Every structure is written in structure tokens, then in C-alpha cells.
Amino acid sequence: MPERIYNFSAGPSTLPEEVLAQAAKDIVNFNNKGMGLIEMSHRSKDFIAVADECEANLRELMKIPANYKVLFLQGGASTQFAMIPMNLLGEGKSATYLNTGVWAKKAIKEAKLFGKVQVAYTSEESTFNHVPKDSDYTVDPASEYLYFVTNNTIYGTQFPAMPKCEKMLIADMSSDILSREFDITPFGIVYAGAQKNMGPAGVTVVIIREDLLDRSPENLPTMFKYKTHADNGSMFNTPPCFSIYVVGLVLKWLKKLGGVAAMEKINKEKAALLYNAIDSSDFYRGHAQPGSRSNMNITFNLPTPELEAQFIKEAAALGMDGLKGHRSVGGCRASIYNAFPKAGVEALVAFMKEFEKKNS
Incomplete structure (x- = not known):
């Protein structure tokens, strides 16, 4: 495997x-x-x-x-x-x-x-x-x-x-x-x-x-x-x-892991990493308003649909799959449910920074 x-x-x-x-x-x-x-x-x-x-x-x-x-x-x-x-x-x-x-x-x-x-x-x-x-x-x-x-x-x-x-x-x-x-x-x-x-x-x-x-x-x-x-x-x-x-x-x-309270803490940490990457950049734009943001599904857009398609393709080549947004919204979506590892969020954030440098 x-x-x-x-x-x-x-x-x-x-x-x-x-x-x-x-x-x-x-x-x-x-x-x-x-x-x-x-x-x-x-x-x-x-x-x-x-x-x-x-x-x-x-x-x-x-x-x-x-x-x-x-x-x-x-x-x-x-x-x-x-x-x-x-x-x-x-x-x-x-x-x-x-x-x-x-x-x-x-x-x-x-x-x-x-x-x-x-x-x-x-x-x-x-x-x-x-x-x-x-x-x-x-x-x-x-x-x-x-x-x-x-x-x-x-x-x-x-x-x-x-x-x-x-x-x-x-x-x-x-x-x-x-x-x-x-x-x-x-x-x-x-x-x-x-x-x-x-x-x-x-x-x-x-x-x-x-x-x-x-x-x-x-x-x-x-x-x-x-x-x-x-x-x-x-x-x-x-x-x-x-x-x-x-x-x-x-x-x-x-x-x-310590139950739901422990999981909630981990989920907040994972989501914060990704939202911070979005908010610190003009290249990425979150779909959800800040007061309504999900800790499970993080939706965002890039400057153009062409860059979004390129982002999704390159991420998949690096072992980050499933980032294409739903057809009704477009863009990208990172679903980071309970079992999703923090290391995966860190890998995505690092890729986002590199992709922005190359394409902005």
C-alpha cells in the first residue's frame, strides 16, 4: 500500500x-x-x-x-x-x-x-x-x-x-x-x-x-x-x-483521546491554523463570514477559477486530496473532521504559502 x-x-x-x-x-x-x-x-x-x-x-x-x-x-x-x-x-x-x-x-x-x-x-x-x-x-x-x-x-x-x-x-x-x-x-x-x-x-x-x-x-x-x-x-x-x-x-x-471536550480543543486549533492562513493573505478569500465559520469544513476561493483548478491539481499531486469545493459554491473546501490529523492541516497551510508565492 x-x-x-x-x-x-x-x-x-x-x-x-x-x-x-x-x-x-x-x-x-x-x-x-x-x-x-x-x-x-x-x-x-x-x-x-x-x-x-x-x-x-x-x-x-x-x-x-x-x-x-x-x-x-x-x-x-x-x-x-x-x-x-x-x-x-x-x-x-x-x-x-x-x-x-x-x-x-x-x-x-x-x-x-x-x-x-x-x-x-x-x-x-x-x-x-x-x-x-x-x-x-x-x-x-x-x-x-x-x-x-x-x-x-x-x-x-x-x-x-x-x-x-x-x-x-x-x-x-x-x-x-x-x-x-x-x-x-x-x-x-x-x-x-x-x-x-x-x-x-x-x-x-x-x-x-x-x-x-x-x-x-x-x-x-x-x-x-x-x-x-x-x-x-x-x-x-x-x-x-x-x-x-x-x-x-x-x-x-x-x-x-479524552472525549468530546478534548476533541473540541483539537478541532479549534486545526481550524485556527487554516483560517489564519486565509486571513493573513489577500490571495485567499474565505466564503463564510467570520462569526459563522465552521471548524469542520473550511471554504475559500483564490483570485480566479483557473488558479483554483491549478491549486487543487497540485495539492492532489502532493497527497492532499478532496479539496475541490462543492459545485454550488466553487473554490476550495478543506474538511477537517475529528479524525483528520493536525499534520494534514499544517501541510496544507505550507502548500498554500508556497502556491501564493509562485502565483501572486
Whole structure:
């Protein structure tokens, strides 16, 4: 195998090397059983232990109270765009949404199929280069919940603090879950696709307050009811076993690092290195406004699209892959999730300085 590169991809994204090494072994021979983890029955004692340990470690790391259920579901985070309003809205019910990017827009579109939706704030006119402050919008008193996306991968924005309002919060945390500490108790639902900051694609973690399980309409299909999965320990049907297992390994790795608080400190340091390089130069220009900058996805532009293409090509030749920005924004994007090493950020910053010298 060649030397590992620095993977700046927005997702699926880089995983800890020790996790990959352990997973590679366990695909072939798990717990010395003579068969691989991906061959094992999800009803077996060994896999149930894997799932239980994964849930226990997530509860510990995120300080999840006992009155919340942890579900391991399929269908990606995009399925949650519909499942949430399917279970919590209905005739005569409404919800408030904050439109801060592509994934929020998709969630709004789905929610409108099941109830009334008030879009209390949108930053679309400024190409989603910022997130709102609490004072920038009003939550409809009739709303069942306030929905928002904590971190916007495409535009490189992130809520610096969770919104405060009297209504229940619901959040898509697919791209910054476990990257910083927060209080989960104001939330009714927190969910995240694993493939950005928790593990491989295939599993979506849903953390839901228990009292919400009985809110779903009677005519809702069985598989789309949260209660179905909660009552069956996420095993009403065959779960994404391998993905759950790898998430469990990532959680063990995170615990060894010192938990979410330690990870938050590291993430801030990594992001500061890159933002300092952008801010100290007229050659690079950040997309996100300073007060809304993400510590996970850092978006920036160069003077011309031609220089951006050259930058991405030369960086890839040096082992820095995945730096091309999303087509809706262009430019460059460096995704530096929990598992992304600080050395990779330092390498990128050094390359940025050299590239500017040669091309300015």
C-alpha cells in the first residue's frame, strides 16, 4: 500500500488509522470466531454486545440522559428530512425551519408534505455565507419545533452556539456531531449520518426523546415510525451491522483521546491554523463570514477559477486530496473532521504559502 494521503473529502471522510486497521482484521475474523463481523447474525450474542457497547459509549460521550432513545437507522440522513415531520407533524400542525443551506432546503421541502412550515430565516441571497443569531428570526408560537442544521458542509458555516428558544429543538448534526460539547436536553431529536464524523456510510444515528415516540399517526407505515425501532432496539429489520461496529470503534478512539471536550480543543486549533492562513493573505478569500465559520469544513476561493483548478491539481499531486469545493459554491473546501490529523492541516497551510508565492 502507498503512503496514506491527507483526505480532505467532505464525506465519506477520513477515519482514524487504528480504527481502519482493527476493522480490516475483524472483517475476516471477529473475536477469533473463525468468521468476519460482516458475516455474523445481527441477533448473535457477539453483535448485540457490539451494538450495546456502541450505544453506551455514545451516551457517555454526549451525556445523553436516560429519557432519550438512541437508534441506529438506515436510509441516510436524508430519510430523516421526511421521518421527522411524518412522526411529529400532521393536519393542523406546523414547524419552524432555518434555511442555511442545501440540506436545510431539502428538509424544508419534505416537511411541507406533512404539515405547515414557516421558514423563519434564510441566508440564500448571500449564498449561505452565514447563520443567523437568535435575534434575527422569530419562532412561530404555534410551531411544534425549531429545525436547523448545526454545520453546513457545502458553505463552511456552523452555528457557534445552539439556538435558544422556548420550542423544542431538532437538529441535523451530520457533519459536526461529537466535535464539540453541547447540552442535549433542549432537543427533541438530534440525528447524524455517520459518514462525516462518526464512521462509514450506512448508518444514521437518531437520538430521540422518549415522549415523542407516541406522536406518530396511526396510519404511518411501520418502518417510518420511530417507535418501531425504539421498541426493537434498532433491530426490527437487519441493521447496518458493519457501520455500527465501526462507529463503535471510533467512539472508543474518541474516549482514549479524552472525549468530546478534548476533541473540541483539537478541532479549534486545526481550524485556527487554516483560517489564519486565509486571513493573513489577500490571495485567499474565505466564503463564510467570520462569526459563522465552521471548524469542520473550511471554504475559500483564490483570485480566479483557473488558479483554483491549478491549486487543487497540485495539492492532489502532493497527497492532499478532496479539496475541490462543492459545485454550488466553487473554490476550495478543506474538511477537517475529528479524525483528520493536525499534520494534514499544517501541510496544507505550507502548500498554500508556497502556491501564493509562485502565483501572486
